[in-house]
Structures are given as structure tokens and as C-alpha cells.
Amino acid sequence: MKGIVFREFTDMVENHFGESMVDDIIATTNPASGGSYTTVGTYDHGELVAMVGVLSDRTGIAAAVLVHSFGKHLAGVFSRKFPAFFDDCPNTFEFLKKIDNHIHVEVKKLYPDAELPKFTYLQHSELEFELIYESQRDFSHLAHGLIEGCMEYFNEAFQIHREDVLGGGNTTVIFKLRRLVQ
Template sequence: MKGIVFTEFLELVEKKFGLEMVDKIIAQSKLESQGAYTSVGTYKFSEMIQLLQNLSLNTGINKDDLLLLYAQHFFEALRENYPDIFLKYKDPIEMLSSIETHIHREVEKIYPNAELPTFEVLEQTSTTLIMVYKSDRAMYYFGLGLMNKTFEYFNTSATIEIEKIKENGTEVKFIITKN
């Protein structure tokens, strides 16, 4: 997993819960990296799971809600650091439907060997998007948070339903209806 995911996560923890919480969750985790991350480095996903679990234990906030919170933060970091990606689109459905064909390709240019989830578009109209998320990491709530922020960015709203195709969350269908 690319280091930017870790550096932004720890930045969120510091902003929302304080530097002491960052130190605490790093100390509670058994991290090969010892919690020293660079945005371009590559680290084991198991480290993110440990940090997330320890943050959940210390805050009482469940993992899915933390992933939604993190996605909001991460979206803003992407928007600030890579505004050109966002300028290409005029509509959230258009942007979300291009995750696989454009956005992930741009991410891979910046972060070669990034291990990204896949999003297969099953159906798309001007107001509806149905797509399947696939990832061994099962971080679909992070994806949901990014989708919510995409609609917010375009000053519109949507109803997003989640159907687990695989119970462990490694394959999930998103049914998105623009309001």
C-alpha cells in the first residue's frame, strides 16, 4: 500500500484526535515500519489495519465510520494536490464512472505499482451509476466516503446503496442514484 495512504491517515488522526493519539496508536501497533512513512514508500496493508483498529479501540468509533471520515480527508488532499484530475469533469456520475479508465491511471503515473481496487461499471445513465468494487482489502467504506465527497464537490446529492456480493466485503456493488 502506498505511503500517501498512511501519511494522510496519520495527518487526519492528528487533526481530529491530536498528536498524542498518533503516538498512541503507533505504539500499540506492531509496525514493521515503526510508523515512519513517506508518501512515495510502499508498506504492508496489515499496518493500516492495525492503525485503524487501534484508533477504533481508543476512540470508540467503529472502523467503517473511521473509513468514511478518512475518505473525506483524503478527498480534500487529492483535490488540493491534484486539481487537474477534478477539472476534467462537470458531473459526479461522469467522474465516478471514469475511476478505472482515467483516475486510477493518473494515480499509477504518480505512484507506480499502486495496488488499487477495481471498479467495473455495470450500468450508467445521466442519473444512475451501478458499479462493482473489488479489492482484497475490503475498504469499500473508504470508497463510499470518496463517492459522497465527489457529489458534495459537484454541489449535488445522491443515494448510494451498497450490496455485498461477497460477505467479507471484497466484492461490493454500489448503486448510485443522483437526486
Template structure:
């Protein structure tokens, strides 16, 4: 997983829980992290390190892991909307942006970072105000996707409702998000 994800996770911890929480989190878990907890934006690290950090943060804050991962997705959407603003500017609304993740946005991300590990997204338009976005990955980051979807709607100032159906198998996480514009 790319360093930008880790540096933004650390940023979110610092902003939300303070410098001391971030220092403690990295110090206390250094032996479980193969990188030792030193992340640079250009590096690439095992995605399980993010899982280790989220689980440890959940223990320290008593906030459930899924809530923390989703909140991180919201933070990441806000970061992407400034760092990769052109992707947002070229779309008029949440649905047109989400439709382009797999065949445009993540394709460009992959050109930028050829070792990126990206999920697969497909979609189905149900009617004018609802669509299904189907997340598939060998990693378990559907909650991150949910936060990113919410963050995208926030960017476009649209009120959406998200329903989830988990159709995962053992080796493969697959979640169908039904997104409805209100």
C-alpha cells in the same frame, strides 16, 4: 500501499483527535507494524498496517471501524481534490468523474506509482440520475471507496444517495454501489 495514504491517515487522526492520540496510536502499535510506524510520502508499506491502525483507533475511540474508514475516504477525497485537482477540473459532475476512475485516474496513478495496489471499478448507467459503481479488490477497502464517492459528490456540490450490495467471495471483496442523484 503508498505512503501518501498513511501520511494522510495520520493527518486525519491528528486533525480529528489531536496530536496526542496520533502519538499514542503509533507508539502503542509500533511492534505490530513492520515499518515501526514511521511513514514517508514516497515509501510503500503493507496495507495491513493501515488495517491495524484503524482497528486500534476504533478501540481507543469507540467509533466502529467502517465509520472510521469511510471518514478517511472523505478526507482523502478532499486531499486529492487539491493534490490532483486536474482530474476533478476536467469533469463536470460526480458521475463523469466516477466513470473515469478505472480507465483514466487510477491509470495515471499507476504511472506515477508503479507499485500501487489499485482496486478495479466498473460501472453501469441505470438512468439519467443513477448509476452502479462496482468495486472489486483483494483488499477490503469498500468503505474507503464509499467515503471517496461521498467526498467526490461533496466536491461537485451534488446531493447523492448511496446504496450498497455486498457480493464478495472469500478472497475477493466485491461491492455494488448504487448512486442516485437527488
């Protein structure tokens, strides 16, 4: 996984829990990389999962909740670092449609060794939309948080229901979005 993700994670941990928590989770997990993450480097995604596990032990907050919050945070980071992707889109559904065939394609050009999930979608109506996440890893809680972060960016509100598809080697999760009409 790219260092940009690690850096944003450790920055978030520092802002919420303090610098000593970052030092603690790195010292405790003792990552093979040494834990000095540069934005352009590439690291084993297991190091991030291990840090989340220790942070969860220390704080008593479930790992899934931590990763979800990180996803929301990351959506804000991406909107500031890569505003063009967001400016191009009028709303969340149109933005989510572009992850797989545009956004992550550009990410792959920028970082050829990026390990990206696959997204497909089904638009049922103006109100209902499904985003299907498939990955060899399980960052589905990150995806959930990212979707919510995008929803906030576009100032929209949805009920988001996740459905895990069991079986097969990959992680597959269907996110069902229903627009809340205000």
C-alpha cells in the same frame, strides 16, 4: 499501500484527536515499518488496518465509520493535490467513470507499486448509476467515503446504497447511486 495514504491518515487523526493519539496508535500497533511514513514509500496495508482498529478501540467509533470518514477526507485532499482530474469532469458520474481507465492509470504511472482496486460501472439513466468495486483488499468503506466526498465536491446529492457480493476471494461491492432531485 502508498505512504501518501498513511500520511493523510495520520494527519487526519492528529487534527481530530491530537498528536498523542497518533503516537499511541503507532506505539500500540508497533508496525514492522517503524511507523515513519514517507509519502513515496510503500507499506503493508495491514498496518493501516491495525491503526484503524486501535483508533476504534480508543474512540469507541466503529472502524467502518472511521475508514468512511477518512475516504471523505481523502477526496478533499485529492481535489487539492490533483485538481486536473476534477477540472476535467462536469459531475460525479463522469468523474467516477474515469477512476479505472484514467485516474488510477495515472496513479500507477506515478507509483508503479500501487495496489489499486478495480472499478466498473453501469449508467442506467441520468439519475441512476452503479459503481462496482473489486479488490484483493477490503477498502470498500474507503471507496464509499470517497464517493461521498466527490459528490460534495461536485455539489450533488445522491442516495448511496451498498450491496456486498459474497463469495469469491475478492471483495466486491456494488454502490448504487440515485440522484436526489432538489
